[in-house]
Amino acid sequence: MSTGTDVLTATDWKRTFHAYGLGTDVPGHLALLLSDDPRDHASALDHLYSAVIHQGSVYSATVPAARFVAGVLDRPGLDTAAPGADAVDGGSSPSLRVRLLAFLRDAVEGGIGYLETPVPPPLDTTERDRVYTAMGSDDEDEAIDIWEDESIDSLMYHEVGVAMGEAAPELYTAVRPHLTHPDAATRRRAVEAAAAIARLGGLDLDLSGAADMAETRDEGAVIVLALGESDGDTTEFLAHTDPAIRACAALAPGQRENPAALTELLSALRDPEEADTWFEDRPSFFDRYGTVRSALLREAALRGTPEDAERMLPVFRGLTPFTSASTADADLGPMLEAAFPDGLPENLTGAQREYLRALADGVLPWKGAQVTAFAALLRRLGLPADREELRVLVGEWA
Template sequence: MQTGPDVLRDTDWTRTFHAYGSGADAPDHLAPLLTGDPGGSERALGYLYSAILHQGTVYSATVPAALFVAGILDRPALAAPATTPFTASGESAPLRQLLLGFLASAAEGALHCPAPGDQAPPEPPSEADLDRVYAALNAPDAAEDAEIWEDPVMDALMYRVGPDMRAAAPVLYEAVHPHLTHPDPVTRMHAVEAATAAARLGGFDPDLSGAADMAESRDEGAVIVLAVGQAGRDTAEFLAHADPAIRACAALAPSQAGNPAATDELAAALADPAAADAWFGRRPAYFPGHVRFTLARALAERAAPDDAERLLPVLRAMVPLSSTYVGAQDVGPLLRVAFPAAGEAGACRDLTAVQRAYLSALLDNDALWEGRIANFRVHLKGLGLPGDRVGISALAGV
């Protein structure tokens, strides 16, 4: 399977598509990554993160684009810094790190495609249908032709993306693997994330031993423990680690979902959610936002309604950090534990003392109720609760 410049040259990009239409524009957008032109490289990054991988969705053009990127990772010019609004905080970082991040995100996106056996594949389109669809995608006014995206042929082409990405996964992994021992620790972290995602996509176990041997910080250790968990391995040994961040990362592993000690570790980490949010200098990609968001979601997923009283101190610790912008992400999962009968008739009658205590805690933070942003209010209504402070106060009996 070709990688690098050969892909850019030999792929019939007119027979691919991305979020905005035909992939025929890919060579012009991606070629600057070969020349070292700073402005062109940043535009190429923007193209990769917006068109080729749009909000986590992969397309037929994503496959050759990922193979192209995989084949240029060892180029010295990729040590140059670049900035793109599609990465965390829009901060400047070496091109190599940003491209490793793209490969990790592309593999993660492909993991959401139907796996073999998940569903019956659509009827393969005829060559005539393919010619018709690609002609429409390559037409000058294709961007304005919404009907082409509704064509059943497009469904069949989108279905192919998953198998094609899975077929490319071993090649992507082999390209990323040497960077697990890169001299720069942040590059190693990006490589661990990309290698793990490619291995999960390909259905094989990644060898992270080189990165583990070189790990020299909490950030690196956390990324490796998270990767071990994502690979399906047992992380129980790390639950006894001296570092609370490492223990929490071990507790997040799917293998620990039924382990009460792991659940207790998540609750312990959220006893001081501000400290958890400040754990990392370079936050692992596993945490797409504040660390407390992921910890709270995992804790709530493993909790039963009977755990609501035990988790009340966690909610009270979270509320001061919350706001109407993020309430659904941090306190929202815990509210769902306390109010499991969302949507059922009479769900908000005859509340227990614990449920009233949950609601009372929400009233202590003005930021949960200020402004016009309705995120948190919508979440409350989804639980069958009033969406306003007055209604919550009345229900809580305060």
């Protein structure tokens, strides 16, 4: 299996695809990364994140693209600022190397997603050729309709998920040296990429070098989150002096049965607005939730039992004053689901009554809230999406 520039000629790009069709245009864009012109880099990155990865989805062309990127990570000149990138670390823009490590992370995590689906049978050569022929068809309807074909599920699983997994050892080998790169932002993205690759390929994840060099909260958090997602034991970090590190340790799936971890999550949520300001360069782990507080809330509610509802009530009360119709589903939904696991009961408990009272007293713009995901959640739980009806329910009004 090749990596780096050999991928450009060793890949049958006519038998790959991305979000907009066949991957025959991918090698030309990848080659722009070998240029010294920032405008070429901008064009290449734009293609990588518009076609090769599209809104989080990855495709068969993503696999050779990832192998190419892995093979050029050690090229000189990649530490220059990447065009069009948001600034981190107090104002410095991430380098091209950082952006490429982030691409590898995103590509691999997309591959993991496909392997979490039921295994479809692989396509035979005839069926595979039929799909790729349709994708390259001049008939626009045919090229579009093929995406609805059930054969696409097989291609996604086998030619994206499985193929990415087969590339994992080479990808990991390419990323590992950057775990101890002199630049902190590079180390952080390398940790995230290495962790994703290790999960995909079932590889042993060694972050000791990065841990030895960690200088900031951002670095420590990325390492602890990566350790937790890779089934590592984060227990020792629950006693860390930094509340952000303790919370990241508590988020680990391996801590879901640990009462001390739930206590730590609830402690962090005493000031949810503060939690959202913890990081200058927020770990990508939180991107799937939107905010840090949403990740903490979702995990705390997942672990909490109905008996824990009263413990979470102060958090709920603290969030209701500043939530909005668009954020209420993420801010308040997880705790309501935990407090009402079987929907609205015939007789409210004291804690359930207090949840509804806090909700009715909140600043949520109820008229606009009736068409949001939060309103759908309330209906699913059997709760009214109306302030006055809530007040009647808790007995404040006759």
